[in-house]
Amino acid sequence: MKCEICQSVITEGDEKTHLGRILCEDCYMEARSPVKTCDPWAVHSAKTFENGGAVALTPVQSEILAVLKRTGGLEPAGLLGQLNTAISMSQLEREFAALRHMEKVRAEKRGERVFWRLW
Numbered sequence: 619m620k621c622e623i624c625q626s627v628i629t630e631g632d633e634k635t636h637l638g639r640i641l642c643e644d645c646y647m648e649a650r651s652p653v654k655t656c657d658p659w660a661v662h663s664a665k666t667f668e669n670g671g672a673v674a675l676t677p678v679q680s681e682i683l684a685v686l687k688r689t690g691g692l693e694p695a696g697l698l699g700q701l702n703t704a705i706s707m708s709q710l711e712r713e714f715a716a717l718r719h720m721e722k723v724r725a726e727k728r729g730e731r732v733f734w735r736l737w
């Protein structure tokens with residue numbers, strides 16, 4: 619028999635049923651414990667991982683990368699001023715943290731000042 623979701627062949631006796639559907643072990647586990655939606659970043663990371671590492675950026679993240687690429691690095695306030703998207707500094711810091719997590723950007727100390735630049 620075959621799993622109704624992923625179509626993989628299930629060994630007789632290993633099949634699971636969930637809401638009337640025959641599922642393989644993996645799909646059954648997934649169906650039983652859907653990814654929590656209260657943590658978008660975890661969901662995003664999990665999806666990214668599943669897709670083989672192809673990172674889907676939000677529009678503002680793409681913009682941040684484009685500006686940093688064009689300028690070779692900026693101080694946070696300078697970067698904020700270059701963005702077409704109107705976001706607050708705390709939002710920008712969150713986006714930066716997400717990008718840093720993906721190893722897309724990093725902070726660099728130049729003298730007394732901290733610049734954000736591409737990884």
Ligand SMILES: [Zn+2]
Binds near residue numbers: 621623625645
């Ligand atoms: Zn399956």
